[in-house]
Every structure is written in C-alpha cells, then in structure tokens.
Amino acid sequence: xxxxxxxxxxxxxxxxxxxxxxxxxxxxxxxxxxxxxxxxxxxxxxxxxxxxxxxxxxxxxxxxxxxxxxxxxxxxxxxxxxxxxxxxxxxxxxxxxxxxxxxxxxxxxxxxxxxxxxxxxxxxxxxxxxxxxxxxxxxxxxxxxxxxxxxxxxxxxxxxxxxxxx
Numbered sequence: 001x002x003x004x005x006x007x008x009x010x011x012x013x014x015x016x017x018x019x020x021x022x023x024x025x026x027x028x029x030x031x032x033x034x035x036x037x038x039x040x041x042x043x044x045x046x047x048x049x050x051x052x053x054x055x056x057x058x059x060x061x062x063x064x065x066x067x068x069x070x071x072x073x074x075x076x077x078x079x080x081x082x083x084x085x086x087x088x089x090x091x092x093x094x095x096x097x098x099x100x101x102x103x104x105x106x107x108x109x110x111x112x113x114x115x116x117x118x119x120x121x122x123x124x125x126x127x128x129x130x131x132x133x134x135x136x137x138x139x140x141x142x143x144x145x146x147x148x149x150x151x152x153x154x155x156x157x158x159x160x161x162x163x164x165x166x
C-alpha cells in the first residue's frame with residue numbers, strides 16, 4: 001500500500017520541515033543538519049539540500065522516526081543517514097528494509113545497522129555516485145581544486161605581466 005506524500009510543490013521550506021518533523025525537535029534538527037551538509041556530501045543530488053528531506057517523505061519516515069534513524073540506526077552519524085537514504089533511492093536497499101531498521105518492533109527503538117552491511121552499502125553507493133563522499137573528503141577535494149585553480153590563475157597573471165606583448 002502506497003502512502004500519501006506530505007510535501008507538496010507549493011510548500012515553503014518552513015512548511016516542509018514542520019510536516020516532516022511532526023514538531024519533534026530532534027527530527028527538526030536532523031532535517032536542518034542534513035539540508036546543510038548534503039550538498040557537500042552528495043553534490044550529484046539534483047534537488048540539493050532538499051534531497052534527503054524528499055527521500056524521507058518518499059520512504060515514509062516522519063517525526064520521531066527521523067530521529068531514530070539518525071540516533072539508533074546510524075549512531076548519530078549524518079553521513080550514514082545520507083548513505084542509507086541514497087541507497088534506498090537508487091534501489092540498493094528497499095523502503096521496507098529501511099523502515100524495518102527504524103521501526104524495530106522487538107525493542108521499540110531503531111536497530112543499528114551492522115558494520116558489514118553498512119560498509120557493503122556505502123561501497124556500492126560510492127561506486128554508483130562518483131562524487132558522493134564523507135564531508136571531510138569532499139571539502140578537502142574542493143579546497144585542493146580551488147588551490148590548483150588559484151595557482152593556475154597566478155601563473156597566468158605572472159606570465160602576462162612578464163610578457164606584455166605575448
């Protein structure tokens with residue numbers, strides 16, 4: 001049975017966050033943090049900062065379940081949350097598997113993903129999405145690229161200044 005999506009095209013960012021968090025402060029914090037870091041971790045996501053929020057709506061995780069995904073399943077690691085959401089989106093894990101991890105009836109909390117299963121999923125996500133990488137890794141790549149560009153621009157400027165006719 002399909003669920004009804006909560007986010008509508010006419011929703012403001014504030015309305016999206018309220019609908020998705022169901023007023024849960026932990027979920028609200030997770031949503032805002034995911035929106036901030038996801039464009040760096042996953043620059044190929046066409047909807048940028050809204051990608052993880054929309055993915056949560058598609059999966060059907062709201063309010064306290066968002067908090068449990070972050071806290072219980074992913075051990076308070078935003079990168080792991082993004083890996084799981086993206087893996088669900090590209091078909092590596094099913095919505096049912098993700099929901100099952102979050103809504104574990106046996107303990108009333110989310111079930112932490114085993115390290116082996118997580119690593120298997122992360123490797124596959126990174127194979128399929130060339131630029132998907134942990135925050136620190138993508139920041140380092142971006143800084144390196146910017147430094148190379150700065151050096152090239154300085155060398156070009158020096159070349160022009162030393163050879164004004166050239």
